[in-house]
Amino acid sequence: MSLSSQFELIYYAGVPGRGEHIRLLLEESGDPYTDTAAYSMEECREIVAKSLEGGDGNPPYYAPPLLRHEGLLISQTSNILMYIGQKVGLAGSKDGDAWRVNALALTALDGLSNEVHDCHHPIAVELYYEDQKEESARRSREWIKNRLPKHLAYWQKVLRSRAGPWLLGNEFTYADIVLFQCLDGTQFAFPKAMGQARESGEYDLVFQLWEGVKARPNIASYLASERRQKYDWGIYRYYPDNDVLSDKNSV
Amino acid sequence: MSLSSQFELIYYAGVPGRGEHIRLLLEESGDPYTDTAAYSMEECREIVAKSLEGGDGNPPYYAPPLLRHEGLLISQTSNILMYIGQKVGLAGSKDGDAWRVNALALTALDGLSNEVHDCHHPIAVELYYEDQKEESARRSREWIKNRLPKHLAYWQKVLRSRAGPWLLGNEFTYADIVLFQCLDGTQFAFPKAMGQARESGEYDLVFQLWEGVKARPNIASYLASERRQKYDWGIYRYYPDNDVLSDKNSV
Structure with missing residues (x-):
């Protein structure tokens, strides 16, 4: 189980897709992160397939993008954005x-x-x-x-x-x-x-x-x-x- | 501005639609709530249209369901469910x-x-x-x-x-x-x-x-x-x- 405090984006390579929203947020924040887009398409598909299985307290997921962070593994673009957005201070500052x-x-x-x-x-x-x-x-x-x-x-x-x-x-x-x-x-x-x-x-x-x-x-x-x-x-x-x-x- | 601590569901009457998920969650929790489905279809449409305008620090929204709670007005089914789910203790209890x-x-x-x-x-x-x-x-x-x-x-x-x-x-x-x-x-x-x-x-x-x-x-x-x-x-x-x-x- 990865307990890295770096954000790890798990998504297919070779296409912006839904992962691109997450990439842009991480780039704007300036926080270091890893991105499976750095791998070949084939390697990427393998990592995605394996990660979708969940494990270590996380359920199996249906589709990427996935985010791994400090042992938590989650799916769904809007969910990942909200999670990172709050951590990096880009989700607004007023109550609600x-x-x-x-x-x-x-x-x-x-x-x-x-x-x-x-x-x-x-x-x-x-x-x-x-x-x-x-x-x-x-x-x-x-x-x-x-x-x-x-x-x-x-x-x-x-x-x-x-x-x-x-x-x-x-x-x-x-x-x-x-x-x-x-x-x-x-x-x-x-x-x-x-x-x-x-x-x-x-x-x-x-x-x-x-x-x-x-x-x-x-x-x-x-x-x-x-x-x-x-x-x-x-x-x-x-x-x-x-x-x-x-x-x-x-x- | 309503500062009610009751959950207020704002949605069309006469159809379960996306609002039904929220209704079911509120019913399960047992918390008191108000529901615009109690009004006629026409009255309901007026309340929805007016609520979509936002105001009091809330942006305009695109479509119902909407939830009003303690001055906060939000849209999007999954967002409303997550908000209520956390408040009523039905969003899991382990970290993450x-x-x-x-x-x-x-x-x-x-x-x-x-x-x-x-x-x-x-x-x-x-x-x-x-x-x-x-x-x-x-x-x-x-x-x-x-x-x-x-x-x-x-x-x-x-x-x-x-x-x-x-x-x-x-x-x-x-x-x-x-x-x-x-x-x-x-x-x-x-x-x-x-x-x-x-x-x-x-x-x-x-x-x-x-x-x-x-x-x-x-x-x-x-x-x-x-x-x-x-x-x-x-x-x-x-x-x-x-x-x-x-x-x-x-x-």
Whole structure:
């Protein structure tokens, strides 16, 4: 059993995926951590499979990312973020902020990560994209028309309600990091649709947050490094057929 | 601003939905709570809309369920469950258990609530089921073939790894309640497929947990009461076309 006081991120290599939110948080905090992305894809898969078995008081888990820290082994992105966020002081400082920040992070992950993933896999994750291409195009069209503006308008509203550039106002938290990564990935998946949203000016505070997180010294230095995982076959995928402009009047 | 020390659940009336997990936890704990389900659907919608605006230090939120408690207002089912679970002593008692329980609850909600919902709405939540009926049937068939056995096998594995009837072994936690409600709803949505799974005997510990939670005095008394919300148009819906037997050999 590892009792290391270093954070150990256990996730697949070769894709940002859900692990990227955790990586970004650890990079921002400046705390030392280990990351299985340093291994080959095959070694990584073995470590992940073994870690999912749990043990030493921890239950088996369903899927990575996993975090090991001082003997505790946990799964689920939002759970890991909340755990690390509190330990490194990036979960807000007022009474109850940890719960507000978790709510915001979960909302970003639901709306701009899970929903975007399901745009390319609406029928089954077990099937190839090519086997659900038509459904994927239909879902993407609907998503860009209805959901994307609803999500962006929500984040604009949160930011407009605060007296500062971040989701809690002047205090930076890991919810800002999560929203950044969600916006970043959604721009990779839907460059035309997100470009249109950005140019509309309706979501200026949202895109300012994206720019603001990207410019933070630790984040900027990570993004410029080789450690930053490239988008490819994970949650955020670019399929030109899916990236349409939103025409709110169309049916 | 309400500073009540009573838990206040804010959710739509007329459907169990995501709020039901929270209701079941509050019923199990025996703590007094208020529930907007006591109001008419229309009044409820107004209270929900107003509460989503946040205020008094709380950000706007995207969707219910919401919980208000001592001035704190939060959203997101798993977040609310974790908050209440810790307050009422149903989140485990060993070091780190709160994080293990949150991981388990999130996994149940992902796999046996969100995924089941998406079986009847694979294309868009904004469209009627009738407008995505074919895709819904295709997704359900795939889900019953691949995902359902994977989820049930996972929970069987967790329970087999413990020395007691609950997900943490002998200690009952709110993760057991969440899994119960997920199994209950999935049985409503897919009676044939779940009946087949149950009769196979492969997941006996999982169905024993479902029976075990149902028989707990506070839960049993709630389930028999008028407060228990009936399944209908929410997350768990019964569409006969979607409820097929699993034929693992078919394509």
